[in-house]
Amino acid sequence: MRKAINSAMRRYRLITILGLLLLLLQPVIVAAAPLAERQVLENGLTLLVRSSRALPIVTIKVMVQSGSLWEQEGRAGLANLTALLLTRGTATRTAAQIDESVDFIGASLSSSAGRDLSELDLTVLKKDLPKGLELLADALLHPAFEQGEITRKVQEIRAALRKRQEEPGEVAQEVFDDLVFGSHPYGRPLEGREATLTAITRDEIVGFYRDHYTPERTFVTVVGDVDRSEITGQIRALLGSWPKSKATVKRATEPTPLQGKIVVKKVERSVTQANIILGHQGIRRDNPDFYALTVMNYILGGGGFSSRLVERIREQKGWAYDVSSQFSPGLERGSFQVVLQTKNETAGPAIQEVVRELQRIREQGVTDQELADAKAYLTGSFPLRLDTNAKLAGLISSVEYYKLGLDYADRYRTLIDGISKEDILRVARTYLRPDGYVLVVVADQAKAALSE
Incomplete structure (x- = not known):
């Protein structure tokens, strides 16, 4: 028990120190608003x-x-x-x-x-x-x-x-x-x-x-x-002489979401590692819950070795080298997905653990420590998104395109720091659907032996 506590404290101190070091750089890299x-x-x-x-x-x-x-x-x-x-x-x-x-x-x-x-x-x-x-x-x-x-x-x-x-x-x-x-x-x-x-x-x-x-x-x-x-x-x-268009163009309407059902698709391949994706539709980039979902997803599966999915499926179970989750928002609703590779024989148990983790974060939320670690990383690493001309140009273009405001870099810390445990629980219950998802398994199906 003491060993686990000491390990957790060392990890937290490392994250905190990294965040502080990056924050020291932030005034140099992130100038006062606007970004451009x-x-x-x-x-x-x-x-x-x-x-x-x-x-x-x-x-x-x-x-x-x-x-x-x-x-x-x-x-x-x-x-x-x-x-x-x-x-x-x-x-x-x-x-x-x-x-x-x-x-x-x-x-x-x-x-x-x-x-x-x-x-x-x-x-x-x-x-x-x-x-x-x-x-x-x-x-x-x-x-x-x-x-x-x-x-x-x-x-x-x-x-x-x-x-x-x-x-x-x-x-x-x-x-x-x-x-x-x-x-x-x-x-x-x-x-x-x-x-x-x-x-x-x-x-x-x-x-x-x-x-x-x-x-x-x-x-x-x-x-x-x-x-x-x-x-x-x-x-x-x-x-400047490039003329405006007289044409009226339309983009596709929002995709129709799945309504509370589980769709499983098995694809046969002669492979030793099953490739698994589990997920459903997510959010648009202009959704005001984007920042709460960013923090929530970091804790769930977007935070690398500090995420719950990695801790459970890789560290504790030893079933996968890599497992992650992400939201991919766009002008329309993008996807939420969990991606992992595991041996054919452990595909079923690994999928069950993914679903359990989705249910757990919806039912129990997150701890104070998890929330603090996620905020420290997300705000502390933000300047690394601005450390080259190419990254800056990409961020500025996206900020303009998605109408985030050219003071976005200055507001980002406030947007992340303002997220509470109640926000995490609310968005987890709203946007994660462990009872209605698409599951795709590319594997040697005889060895994977997934139940219907």
């Missing part, structure tokens, strides 16, 4: 600038409301394909010429898509900023969508999708999303499926770009060695 200076240009484009002169480097993140949430059913992968093709040739540059120009100045230029957003990212030395901006603006405003590049990119994605089917964890995630979200865009692979990719035409790509890549749907975040007035003039010169 914000302005909206005449054409509706939102520009956010954070000057940081520590290194002669500039990071620019362009985020556009053009993720898979805006795809039509039957065209899964359209948003991702459109985004990836931005840097694969423009009206005046081939893909090879873009790559050569980027390499020549030692910069990086990439594009990608997500559920809610697509983005174009540039990192460049200060001295080469004009050239970097020129390349970024060309990719954003004048993509060629040349048929040969479309064909090549589709082939690459289809090959990646086939390769993914060899990964049990990826298979489990795809099945889980499909069961939790159904026909909603969150329920299908971001990259699409082989059948939908084959069906997408160049005209559809051009149309998706025309309707969704518009200035009033775009946020440009600049972080690094820049002068605000100078960079504003450069952005205005390159993007």
Whole structure:
């Protein structure tokens, strides 16, 4: 008993010391609000600038409301394909010429898509900023969508999708999303499926770009060695004439949640480790309970070795090397899921323990010590989310997109510290559903021997 108490005290002291050390850094890293200076240009484009002169480097993140949430059913992968093709040739540059120009100045230029957003990212030395901006603006405003590049990119994605089917964890995630979200865009692979990719035409790509890549749907975040007035003039010169769209676009409506039932899907694979995902729909990012759920989830399964799921399933039972839980909120309700890998033979008992831990936190809440540890870590580690230009640009862009307020960094500590044990119990009972979830098990089913 004394040994356990001493171990707990050492762990708490370590967390506290880490939190204090990080807090000492916070005034240096997290300046007074706002996170960035914000302005909206005449054409509706939102520009956010954070000057940081520590290194002669500039990071620019362009985020556009053009993720898979805006795809039509039957065209899964359209948003991702459109985004990836931005840097694969423009009206005046081939893909090879873009790559050569980027390499020549030692910069990086990439594009990608997500559920809610697509983005174009540039990192460049200060001295080469004009050239970097020129390349970024060309990719954003004048993509060629040349048929040969479309064909090549589709082939690459289809090959990646086939390769993914060899990964049990990826298979489990795809099945889980499909069961939790159904026909909603969150329920299908971001990259699409082989059948939908084959069906997408160049005209559809051009149309998706025309309707969704518009200035009033775009946020440009600049972080690094820049002068605000100078960079504003450069952005205005390159993007200020970008015309607003006249099209009306709609995103998918909220997914229909499961209503108090358990859905089990077993997928047969000849593997030694069962890959398990258990969960259900979660919350939107604008849900006011987001911060209480952040603290609750840290204690449940998001806090690494200090979480209940790890303590129970890994440390006490020895059934899994890694087990974790997370909420993945978006513009619409994302998912809550517990993910673990365990031997086929211990899949059933491990699943039972996960459900027990969900029930326990709903019934008993958390202790004062657990709450204090979670708050110390979450507030103490926050500055680490701001220690590079890329992280800053990502945070600023997300804060703007989800309308969190540019004083978010200053308010974060208060938001977390204000969470009580009563809040944890309330959100656990509201948002965790141990009696209505989706369970996906990719395993050697004969050895797993799960009961129905």
